[in-house]
Amino acid sequence: MRIILLTLVVCVLADIPLGGDGISAGIEDILRASSKEDIRYQLLRSPERAYVPDSLFKIDVQPPDEPGEKTVIANLVGDGWRRGITCRILREEKREYATLIRAVERGDIVEYDDFTCDKGWVSNKIDFMPEKNMKYRLKSDISQGMPVFEKMLELISSVESQEDVALLWIKGGIQLSTKAKALEDGNLGDRVDVYLNGQRLEGQVIGDGKVLVK
Secondary structure (H helix, E strand, C coil): CHHHHHHHHHHHHCCEEECHHHHHHHHHHHHHHHCCCCEEEEEEECCCCEEECCCCCEEEECCCCCCEEEEEEEEEEECCEEEEEEEEEEEEEEEEEEEECCCECCCCEEEHHHEEEEEEEECCCCCCCCCCCCEEEECCCECCCCECCHHHEEEECCECCCCEEEEEEEECCEEEEEEEEECCCECCCCEEEEEECCEEEEEEEEECCEEEEC
């Protein structure tokens, strides 16, 4: 009699195994309800089997608040109990982004006119838009139409330190054009120091390899 009673108690206390597919369907319903016109979510990896005290529970999951993949905790909440399981969720946003009008290879130099603007779903934060009169060197191959992000390129300075520049010097109504040596890097509109005939002068970058001193 004691053995039978013990067996019954064990059966009552044992958790119920729940397959990951069943949990995934509930999580996907939440992600669809959380999606908007310009934001959508996708469950990338189904949670593993979970063990729950009973089959009546709700799923509580907070989708990622930034673009990209993220591992999050989905909570299974029942009457007086809670179980946390991990799952992988992708957040995509519909955004305007810069793209190239032609395919380019690593090391190629591109300018403002090589870019165009497009709109579509992206899973990375948009952190780059080309600027006029700027040049960029590609760090990797980029296909035509592919979104361009800051990590894919590096800005080429309009004026580079220790390089000769065309100096336009305007002082007291006199205008002088000559060569000088840049003492620091600078882009269009930046203030940089240049070296001319033993003098250190401050000027403004007005173009590629050009500095104005007043």
